Amino acid sequence: MIYFYDGTKEAFLTALLLAFPDEEAVLSSGNRQLTLGAETVFVRTDRERAARAEARLLALDKDCMHDLDLLLRSGMPDRDAVALAYFKLIAARGGPVRKMLAEDAVIAAQECMRRVSFEVHRFHGFVRFLESASGALYAPISPDNDICDLLVPHFRARLPQYPFVIHDVKRKKAAVYDGDHAFLAPLERAEIVLSASEDDWQKLWRKYYQSVNIPSRERLKQMRGYMPVRYWKFMPEKFSDGS
Amino acid sequence: MISEEKLKILTESAKYDVSCSSSGSARKNAGGMGNGYVSGCCHSFTPDGRCVSLLKILLSNDCVFGCRYCPSRADSDVPRVTATPEEICELVIDFYKRNYIEGLFLSSAVHRSPNYAMEQLLVTVKKLRTEYNFHGYIHVKGIPHADAGLVHEAALYADRMSFNLELPSEQSLKLLAPQKSKESLLSPMRQLQRERLLFRAEKRREHFLPAGQTTQMIVGASPEPDGQILRLAQDLYRVNGLKRVYFSSYVPVVHDSLLPEKAAEELREHRLYQADWLLRFYGFSAEEIVEDDGNLSSDFDPKCAWALRNLHLFPVEVNRAPLEALLRVPGIGVRSAYKIVEARKFTRLTFEDLKKMRVVLKRARHFITAGGKFQGTENVSAVRGLLAADDRQGRAEQLSMFSDAARSALTGEL
Structure with a gap:
């Protein structure tokens, strides 16, 4: 059986309850090609059942919802299967499994989570803010994983006086810090009026x-290994002068 | 705003300093801009494969000293510029705000006199901390022969300081950097270490070099063998409490009859860093890893070379060997060793398991058993051949595996 869900935590937990007894279960949140003959279910989020599943899982492993959050942010195509196998193993073992480092499901989940966390770390360095005329900062990013809101606490702690927007242009959403509160918002395109000196600072940086x-x-x-070319798009040091 | 030309000159004079690390400080943002990032953070990478973390710059390249290897030495005919403290502070604030950098690495030529140069460094970092309210990472270079009071005060504002030893022996220092003496470099290092321990013992609330001290020496400009360099590094770690000792392959930027014409081989620097890693993270001593001729092997990495000299200790069984023994297996790094120790609590590990766990077995298989099974080669000379070939290939693919950039990118830590 193929279980389609919308990629949210609640839907995942609902789907997990349905898929748990099904050994052939395939979980998918993407546009998976329908296999001919395979039965499909579109999982509708059931908040109450999801909450119960969450409570039960937390009783088995108090840190597992943090893992789930990271797994569901992954941009890897097999992340649903990886998350399903990992949580099935937690349920089957009745406790934390993250240190069973020779277990396939754990190896795959750890790798998936490591990539998400590593990209957050990388973007702590690779985010490039543009200064707008109002003094607010704007950074477009296009990360592999859905991480823009995870970047906020880091920049908020170091730049508390500066409102900023970190815009995931691929997922058309933005993490916003207004100088007071932080929130996520859908954002298609942003029109930014740059400050008078922005261009000069970029030149100096180059x-x-x-x-x-x-x-x-x-x-x-x-260089490319540490700073992959796909990240260069928004880094002024990688623009040629005059552009 | 500092001019592009000035920025260029002051950066080009600073770029041969190897250290770029921004790790080790958990300084909090106290109502201004910036904070520390304990694991360190790389912001960019240059085409030479090095990481850009701190704004690495000289306050002045106008020098009264005549160190033979240095492009800024007093008698060399180069344009001389000096930045104002304000120019540096503005640059830091505006670069930091845009997230170009993690902080400042400020150094200087010996401008006018050691005390004047040190004072200007102090004025700049003090201004940055107190007037510009900047709490990001600051690394300040110490100027030899400067007054202890100035050095002490700079340490109250910096996260890290470094006095560069420059050369691995007193004789070489005398020859190539005649105005610097071993004492003028080691004595402030000891002073800072003493004061740092005192601050800690008294549980003082002010910061005093939270990220400690580092130093750097040039390799290949003078005749010291690897063993002498490593024993010196080991002493600096053990006795002076240094966080890092950096080595930089000699690059002939200036011509001088006392200096080699050719750049030092990068392989040597690479081997020294590998050995330095063994000292700091793998429980080795300098005496264990140096060959009988006083140098490191060029054919094998130092751990491999040590293992080949100590074959009676191998193979070790991955399901039983203590962590310290696993760390001594060629090809098994810190991360793999820890993974093995965790995983074997749940299952009896086989070679299949190790492969799945991405433990690299190419070298290790000759030195381990897994569940009693051995997959290596018994013939010692065949093992030597395989390991040497593997080392050459590995280097061709990625020379400076142990360079700072490499490590910071892999683990986010220096």
Whole structure:
């Protein structure tokens, strides 16, 4: 049986209850191709049952909802299957499984979570804010995983006086900090009037980036490994001057 | 706003300093801008594969010293510029606000005199902390021969300080950096270590170098063997409580009759970093890893070379060996060793399990058994051949595995 759900935590937990006894269960939140002959169920979120499932899982492993949150943020195509197998194992073992590091379901889940957490860490460094005329900061990002709201606490702690918007242009949503509160909002496109000096600071940053490099020790492969090309789009040091 | 030209000159003079780490400080934002990030954070990577974490810059490249290897030495014909403390502070604030950098690494040539240069560094970081209310990471270079009082005060504002040893022996220092002496570098290091411990013992609330001290030396400009360099590093870790000792391969930026014409081999720097890792995270001592001729092996990484000299200790059984023994297996890193120790609590590990867990077995298989099974080669000379070939291939793919950039990108920590 294929269980379709909407990718939210509540729907996942509802689906988990349905899929648990089904050994052949396939879980999907994407546009999975319908396999001919396979039975499909569209899981409708049942908040009450989801809450009960959550309470039971938390009794088995008090940290497992944190894992679920990370897993459901993953952009990996098999993340639903990975999450299902991981939670089935928690239920079957009746306790935490995250240290069973030779278990397939745990290896896959850890890898999936590691990628999400690692991308959050990377974006603590790779986010580039543009200063708007009002002084508010705006950063467009296009991450692999659904993480824009996870970036807020970090920047809020270091820039409390600056309202900012971190805009996931791929998922068309934004994490907003208004100088007081933080929230998530859908955002298609943003029109930003840049501050008068923004261009000059970007130029200085490019000059710095060029000057600190040691050309005789070129290692482009290493650079791309640490800072993959797909992230360059919004980094001014990777724009050529005059653009 | 600082001019592009000035920024360029002051950055190019600072870029050979290896340290870029921003780790080790949990400084809180006290009502202004910025905070520490304990694990450190890379903000960009340059085409040389190095990480950009801190704004690494000199306050001035106008020097009265004549260190032979240095492009800013007094008698060299280069444009001299000096930034104002305000120019540096503005640059930090506006770069930090845009998340270009994690903080400042401020250094200086010996401008006018050691005390004047140190004072200017102090004025700048003090201004940044108190007037600009900046609480992000600050690394300040110490100027040799500066008064202890100035050094002490700088440490009240900095997260980390470093006095660079520059060269691994007193003789080389005399020859190549005649105005610096071993004592002028080691004595402030000891002073800061003493004061730091005192602050901690008294549970003082002010910060005093929360991220400690580091140092750096140039390798390949002078004749010291690897063993001497590593024993020095080991002493600095054990006795002076340093957080990191950096090595930088000599790059001939200036021509001088006392200096080699050619750049030092990067392989040597690579091996020294591998050995340094063994000292800090793998429980090895310098004496164990240096070869009989006083150097590190060039054919094998130092752990492999040690294991080949100590074959009577192998193979070890992954299901039983203590963590310390696993850490000494070639090819098994800190992360793999911990994974093995956790996983074997639940199951008897096989080679299949190890593969699934992404423990790299290419080298390790010659030194371990899993559930009593051995998958390595018995013939010692065949093992040597395989390991040497593997090392060459690994290096071709990724030379500086142990460079700062590499490690910080892999674990977010320096």
